Amino acid sequence: MRPLTLRRLFLQCSILVLILLVVVVIAVKFGAVPVSLYALGRDLLHVLSGQRADLSSDYVLIIKNIRLPRILLGIIVGASLSVAGTSFQALLRNPLADPYVLGVSMGASLGSILALIAEPHLSISPALASLLTPLGAFLGAGATIAAVYFLGRREGQIDSATLLLGGVIISSFLSAIIMFLMNTLSGNLRGLSFWLMGDLSTPLQKSAYWFLGIGFLLAAGAIYTTAADLNLLLSGEKEAMHLGVDVPRVRLVVYVAASLLTGLAVSVSGAIGYVGLIVPHAIRFIFGSDHRTLLPTAALGGAIALVFADTLARTIVAPTEVSVGAVTAVVGAPLFIYLLRRRLS
Amino acid sequence: MSAGSAHARHLAEAGRLANEIRLSVEQVSYAYSANPAQAPLFTLEATSFQARPGEIVAILGPNASGKSTLLHLISGALVPLSGRVLLNGFVTQSLTPRTRAQRIAVVQQESALLFPARAWEFVLQGRHSHRRSLRFESEDDVLIAKNALAQVGAADLSDRWMNQISGGEKQRVILARALAQQPLLLLLDEPTLHLDIAAQIGLLDALRRLAAENRYTVVVVTHELNLAAEYADQVVLMQRGRCLRVGPPASIYQRELLEQVFQTPLSVELGSSGRPRVTVLSGT
Amino acid sequence: MKEFARPRLRSAVSAAIAALLSCAALTCAQSAPPVSSASPAFREVTDEVGRTVRLPQPVRRIVSLAPSLTETVYALGLQDRLVGDTDYCDYPADAQKKTKVGGAINPSLEQIVALHPDLVLVTKGLNRLETVHSLDGLGISSYATDPHTVEEIITSSKKLSDVLGVPEAGASVAGEMQRRLADLQQRVGALAAKRVLFVVWTQPLISVGKDTFIADALRRAGAVSIVDSEQGWPQVSLEEVARLQPEFLVFADSHSDSASPAVEMLATLPGWSILDAVSNRRFAVISDAVNRPAPRIVTAIEDLAKQLHPDAFVEKPENGKEKMEKENLPPNQRPALHYHFSPDVLQDRMTTPGGRACAH
Numbered sequence: 001m002r003p004l005t006l007r008r009l010f011l012q013c014s015i016l017v018l019i020l021l022v023v024v025v026i027a028v029k030f031g032a033v034p035v036s037l038y039a040l041g042r043d044l045l046h047v048l049s050g051q052r053a054d055l056s057s058d059y060v061l062i063i064k065n066i067r068l069p070r071i072l073l074g075i076i077v078g079a080s081l082s083v084a085g086t087s088f089q090a091l092l093r094n095p096l097a098d099p100y101v102l103g104v105s106m107g108a109s110l111g112s113i114l115a116l117i118a119e120p121h122l123s124i125s126p127a128l129a130s131l132l133t134p135l136g137a138f139l140g141a142g143a144t145i146a147a148v149y150f151l152g153r154r155e156g157q158i159d160s161a162t163l164l165l166g167g168v169i170i171s172s173f174l175s176a177i178i179m180f181l182m183n184t185l186s187g188n189l190r191g192l193s194f195w196l197m198g199d200l201s202t203p204l205q206k207s208a209y210w211f212l213g214i215g216f217l218l219a220a221g222a223i224y225t226t227a228a229d230l231n232l233l234l235s236g237e238k239e240a241m242h243l244g245v246d247v248p249r250v251r252l253v254v255y256v257a258a259s260l261l262t263g264l265a266v267s268v269s270g271a272i273g274y275v276g277l278i279v280p281h282a283i284r285f286i287f288g289s290d291h292r293t294l295l296p297t298a299a300l301g302g303a304i305a306l307v308f309a310d311t312l313a314r315t316i317v318a319p320t321e322v323s324v325g326a327v328t329a330v331v332g333a334p335l336f337i338y339l340l341r342r343r344l345s
Numbered sequence: 346m347s348a349g350s351a352h353a354r355h356l357a358e359a360g361r362l363a364n365e366i367r368l369s370v371e372q373v374s375y376a377y378s379a380n381p382a383q384a385p386l387f388t389l390e391a392t393s394f395q396a397r398p399g400e401i402v403a404i405l406g407p408n409a410s411g412k413s414t415l416l417h418l419i420s421g422a423l424v425p426l427s428g429r430v431l432l433n434g435f436v437t438q439s440l441t442p443r444t445r446a447q448r449i450a451v452v453q454q455e456s457a458l459l460f461p462a463r464a465w466e467f468v469l470q471g472r473h474s475h476r477r478s479l480r481f482e483s484e485d486d487v488l489i490a491k492n493a494l495a496q497v498g499a500a501d502l503s504d505r506w507m508n509q510i511s512g513g514e515k516q517r518v519i520l521a522r523a524l525a526q527q528p529l530l531l532l533l534d535e536p537t538l539h540l541d542i543a544a545q546i547g548l549l550d551a552l553r554r555l556a557a558e559n560r561y562t563v564v565v566v567t568h569e570l571n572l573a574a575e576y577a578d579q580v581v582l583m584q585r586g587r588c589l590r591v592g593p594p595a596s597i598y599q600r601e602l603l604e605q606v607f608q609t610p611l612s613v614e615l616g617s618s619g620r621p622r623v624t625v626l627s628g629t
Numbered sequence: 630m631k632e633f634a635r636p637r638l639r640s641a642v643s644a645a646i647a648a649l650l651s652c653a654a655l656t657c658a659q660s661a662p663p664v665s666s667a668s669p670a671f672r673e674v675t676d677e678v679g680r681t682v683r684l685p686q687p688v689r690r691i692v693s694l695a696p697s698l699t700e701t702v703y704a705l706g707l708q709d710r711l712v713g714d715t716d717y718c719d720y721p722a723d724a725q726k727k728t729k730v731g732g733a734i735n736p737s738l739e740q741i742v743a744l745h746p747d748l749v750l751v752t753k754g755l756n757r758l759e760t761v762h763s764l765d766g767l768g769i770s771s772y773a774t775d776p777h778t779v780e781e782i783i784t785s786s787k788k789l790s791d792v793l794g795v796p797e798a799g800a801s802v803a804g805e806m807q808r809r810l811a812d813l814q815q816r817v818g819a820l821a822a823k824r825v826l827f828v829v830w831t832q833p834l835i836s837v838g839k840d841t842f843i844a845d846a847l848r849r850a851g852a853v854s855i856v857d858s859e860q861g862w863p864q865v866s867l868e869e870v871a872r873l874q875p876e877f878l879v880f881a882d883s884h885s886d887s888a889s890p891a892v893e894m895l896a897t898l899p900g901w902s903i904l905d906a907v908s909n910r911r912f913a914v915i916s917d918a919v920n921r922p923a924p925r926i927v928t929a930i931e932d933l934a935k936q937l938h939p940d941a942f943v944e945k946p947e948n949g950k951e952k953m954e955k956e957n958l959p960p961n962q963r964p965a966l967h968y969h970f971s972p973d974v975l976q977d978r979m980t981t982p983g984g985r986a987c988a989h
Contacts, residue, residue: 003469003482032737062739065767116758130762183864201738202759203766225478232470235458242420242453243526244446244474289460292481319730319737320716 009293016300020075023304027071027311032318033062069203073268074310075303076212077200078275080265082302083220083295085276086283087258090230090291091251092160098277099262102148102167104141105271106174108263109196111140113181131205134267141263144170149255158251160237198272198325200310208268215264219257220299226250227291234289272306272325274332279305281339367562368396368530372428373418375411389414391428392588394581398529398560401552403573405597406583407607412566413534415583419564420451420532432530446474450523452533456515458507464518465503468493471525493524497551513544520548524555531556531563537572545569549576570607570623574598575616582606594621674792677753677775677785684748684770687794692746694733695755697921698774698789699724702750704924705790705798713744720918720925738763748772750789752922754861774922778845779930782922783807806927810849813934816941817851823937825852825913826865826875826906831895833864842922850933851941852877867900877937878906881917881929913937 029037043060084099092101099105115136119129151166152158229250232240241247265272279301280294287297306324309331313324371393376385389411396402404412417423419430421437430437432448440448450471458467471493472486494500499517502510507518516536523531533552537545553576556563567573573580573594580597582589584606590597597603598621600613609625616622670686692713693699699718702711713728715736728744731737733755741749741764749764753775764771772792776782783803790799827847829835836856837843844854855873856865901907913936919929935942 003466003487005481009481032731032740033743062742066738066742119758130759130766133759184860199735201735202763203738205766228473228476228478232473234460235456235462235470238422239451239453239456241422241442242446242449242451243470243522244443246442314737314739319740320732321735321737323735 004290004292009296012287012293012297013300016297016304020300020304020307023307023311024071024075027074027307028063028067030311030315031062031067032314035063066203069209070200070310071307072209073200073204073212074307076209076216077265077269077272078279078302078304078306079220079299080212080216080261080302081272081276081306082279082283082298083223084258084261084265085302086280086291086294086298087223087230087254087261088276089280090234091254091258092164093234094164095281096277097164098273099258099265100171100271100273100276102163102259103144103171103174104259104262105266106171106178107144107147108137108141108266109271110174110178110181111143112137112267113178114140117181117185131208134204134208137267138263141259141266144174145256145259145263148259157248158255160251163255196270197323198270198328200269200272200306200324201314201321202268204268212264212268216261219261219264220295222257223254224292224295226253227295230254230291231289270325272328274328274336275302275306275309278332278336278339281343282335285339285342365397366395367398367433368402368419368564369431370394370415370419370428371431373415373425373430374427375414375418375423376426377414387411387414387586389418389586390588392581392583393428394579394588394591396562396564396579398562399556400578401556401563401565401576402579402581403577404564404566404581404583405568405570405573405577407568409585410583410606411586412568412583414586415581415588416451416532416534416564416566419530420449421445422451443474446526448528449530449532450526450528452516452520452523452531452536454535454538456507456519462507463503464494464499464505464507464510464521465490467507467518468522468525471522474526489527490521490525493521494518496524496555497521498547512539513541513547516540516544516548517551520551529562531561533563533565535566535568537567537569545572552576570598570603570611574621574623575618598623674772676773677788678773680773682748682770682772682792684772684792688747688792690744690746691748691750691793692730692741692744693718693750694730694736694760695750695752696720696733697755697923698750698752699727700921700923700925701786701789702793704786704802705793705795707793707795707798710793712746713741734760736760738767741769742767748793750774754922776842776922777840778842779810779849779926780845782842782924782926785922786924802924806924809927809931813849813851813931817934817938820851820938820941822848822851822853823876824855824873825877825879825937826855826870826873827879827881829862829881831898834867834870835862836865837861838863842926843919846919846926846930847879847933850930851938852879852933871900871903874905876906877911877913878904879913879915879933881919882914 025037028040029035040060040063081099085097088097088099088101089095091097112133113136115132118136119132122132124132148163148167148170149158151170152163154162229240229245232243232245233247233250237247262276280298283294283298283301287293306328309327310324312331313322313327316322316327372391373389373393374391375389377387378385387409392415394402404415406412414423418425419437421430421440421442424438437445437449456467468490469482469486472482472489476482476486491500491503494503497517497520499514499521502514502518505514507515510518516539520533520536531552536548540548549572552563552565555561565573565577577594579591580594581591582597582602589606590602598613600611603611603613603623611626612624614622614624671683672686673681673683676682689710690712691702691707691710693702693711694715696715696718699711699714700720702708703721703724708723711724711727713730714724715733716729716731717733718724718727728740730740730744734757746769749769749771751761751771751773753773756773761771761773772789774785774789776785783806786806787796787799787803790796790802825847827837827843829837836858837854838856838858838860839854840859841861844856847854855870855875856863858865895901896907896910905911913933915929915932915936916925917929918925919933
């Protein structure tokens with residue numbers, strides 16, 4: 001008998017945090033512009049010891065203004081997608097669920113398209129203008145969450161099978177609307193396809209990072225409070241109830257929180273695929289399926305995976321950038337096949 | 346508060362109320378219809394009975410007599426249309442799922458696991474309702490789980506995978522999980538359905554022993570006439586959603602009554618243990 | 630009790646520490662100085678989409694994010710100040726030797742920053758709004774053009790020359806373009822405009838909208854697009870085209886002299902053969918300069934005019950006769966036309982013209 005302890009959780013998270021730090025260092029070093037870590041470290045020391053007022057060398061500016069924000073975005077988005085994927089897999093009791101299965105990404109895409117359409121007609125400050133697309137996307141995601149919720153209810157509660165159906169239907173419907181809009185509208189919709197595949201390259205304002213970070217902590221924290229319940233839910237909903245799980249409440253909390261995580265991620269980076277699907281399985285494979293460790297380790301695993309993929313995306317054919325969604329697909333699909341075979345054997 | 350002392354508290358409470366009613370089912374009825382506008386497909390008419398600590402109650406009847414519905418109403422899975430269920434004076438419906446799970450344990454027939462689990466992990470799930478939301482299992486929890494497995498004679502199955510043990514063994518582990526909840530009330534829905542005769546006897550022996558030792562109130566849904574007769578202190582006889590009679594086996598096991606309920610000719614004798622014994626007569 | 634809320638607390642604390650560290654790193658760059666080279670004089674201009682652009686005077690380092698803008702920079706004689714351009718900037722040949730910053734839609738911000746540009750040139754028809762916002766956020770000035778007619782291309786080039794501090798060169802380029810266009814107008818202005826279909830892509834059939842500079846270029850060449858659509862890159866139905874029966878099909882291709890049976894293949898496609906222009910082989914192929922709102926477009930316009938109205942250029946009878954004979958040659962002797970399909974067109978087919986991706 002070896003029940004889960006806090007120490008095991010801490011150990012697993014520490015390993016992953018270490019790996020994440022390594023990946024971050026790699027991501028800082030590599031890019032379109034060569035960076036010398038030694039010189040960077042030296043400059044940092046100079047500043048800390050007061051020899052220089054501010055870090056002013058070129059590449060340091062690149063790192064601070066472009067690379068680090070991008071890495072931070074990758075961490076938050078990767079963690080969000082991973083936690084959302086894990087949650088949906090538990091909520092829908094379906095190992096093939098990913099964060100987008102309930103239509104949130106389609107809603108976000110539609111929201112951002114509408115924002116792009118509306119942009120010329122609104123007179124807003126330039127600072128706000130750069131936030132318009134993420135804001136539109138987030139609102140679109142929110143509307144979709146509500147719509148799927150109302151579709152997915154039975155007798156006043158969320159029903160997993162009905163929820164899945166509702167999500168798929170709305171996803172297809174929104175997808176059709178998006179295609180219609182892209183076909184009939186002229187205007188500045190260019191590059192939307194680039195965003196739709198996933199793109200971490202647009203730096204955001206500082207306030208946006210705070211919003212994302214706090215949103216992630218709140219939503220992921222809310223899901224984590226139901227971690228033990230999720231373990232039992234996977235044994236069967238009736239049994240879970242008899243063992244003390246408030247099934248309707250858990251379903252609602254997980255649904256809303258996981259959808260919000262997805263909405264946050266998609267509004268700033270488009271629909272990056274495979275992270276939310278594969279990372280939970282990979283982590284389960286290594287660390288087990290107890291959600292009390294699975295959720296935090298999956299979050300860290302998602303951060304690692306996405307920062308790594310993004311680094312690849314911007315270095316393989318530098319200075320041209322490959323869409324990060326393409327990298328996650330190319331790496332993710334074979335990995336998924338491998339995991340599937342291991343699971344079946 | 347450690348789980349050990351919680352158990353002691355239960356015992357003390359149980360001892361205090363040793364001769365008092367623990368479970369009171371009062372005029373509980375239910376109706377189930379596929380469409381709210383249509384007439385109900387199935388109705389359970391108002392049913393009442395009471396049970397004390399240490400008692401085994403059998404809900405007996407043929408298929409579709411409403412036995413499982415009654416059990417689910419007692420467990421809190423269903424909300425009664427009228428009437429209420431009281432456990433030690435508390436209306437079970439008004440309890441939170443967590444509190445309810447601390448007092449009522451339900452043993453299902455099968456258990457479909459999505460992910461593989463070991464027996465001890467499975468039994469530990471029973472401690473969920475006693476744990477605060479974000480705690481990990483304490484040493485007490487582990488002890489109680491071990492204890493529960495020992496009580497059903499499955500201590501050697503502790504490290505085995507759930508999908509690799511036999512039906513009878515699985516049933517014992519499921520029972521152990523229910524015991525780990527340290528409930529006041531133990532509900533079982535046709536527990537002997539997939540078991541061979543030896544396993545059936547073993548299970549019911551264990552139930553009788555546990556009910557006596559730990560002062561559980563046990564309610565078993567079954568259609569096995571002789572098992573109910575042998576082990577139950579009280580029998581609730583059901584037919585087509587109606588409770589026909591409640592009482593000790595002697596008062597229930599009347600030939601004409603049973604023949605009418607089970608639609609088959611039988612003979613009722615007094616067995617060697619002093620309990621009624623039913624023999625099914627072949628031919629009309 | 631000792632384990633109460635510990636896992637959650639611990640994860641929250643770790644996450645908070647990580648977030649704080651990152652924010653600390655970022656806050657160091659709170660006041661990031663502009664990366665432009667030291668030049669005290671600044672000027673404010675308004676670009677063609679109405680933005681106020683603050684740029685140093687003079688502009689010494691330019692990055693161009695569109696092939697048309699690269700060509701314009703060269704036409705203005707400022708190639709020495711061009712420090713970076715996109716992967717697709719291939720004309721003139723020297724442009725291919727410049728430092729590349731990536732694609733037009735997805736340039737590498739790092740690479741741009743590393744080049745320390747005083748000004749980045751973008752065009753609304755090709756580049757993304759997000760790129761402009763990102764550059765703003767990094768303190769790099771960007772100037773956007775947005776020409777919709779040939780006349781606007783001329784004024785755009787002139788305005789750009791003012792912004793870049795070479796008004797004389799701009800006047801000269803503009804003057805040359807005006808002169809040649811006026812000459813063209815003289816020759817073909819009075820003639821009946823040929824009804825043409827400008828083919829961007831064949832399957833699905835995509836043409837250009839009426840508000841694009843390509844449509845305007847067609848008009849200048851003595852042609853008129855049969856497609857009357859508000860969209861930039863409308864998808865048109867073959868039936869509608871068949872009903873309208875254009876006199877010519879016009880293709881833009883960067884390798885107009887390389888061989889390919891592609892155009893011949895069109896004649897064999899079902900549906901296409903009902904077009905008179907197809908069965909009579911009335912094609913006009915011009916260079917893909919027509920796709921770029923740059924000075925070189927005038928050459929393409931002239932070329933098209935010559936192919937559509939050969940009689941108007943009878944000062945050189947041999948030329949006209951050559952062209953007519955070309956048209957009437959049997960299929961296997963006609964100069965084979967290589968029509969190279971750009972895969973990017975399908976993805977960006979909603980772009981307004983101005984940089985149809987030159988992925989050759």
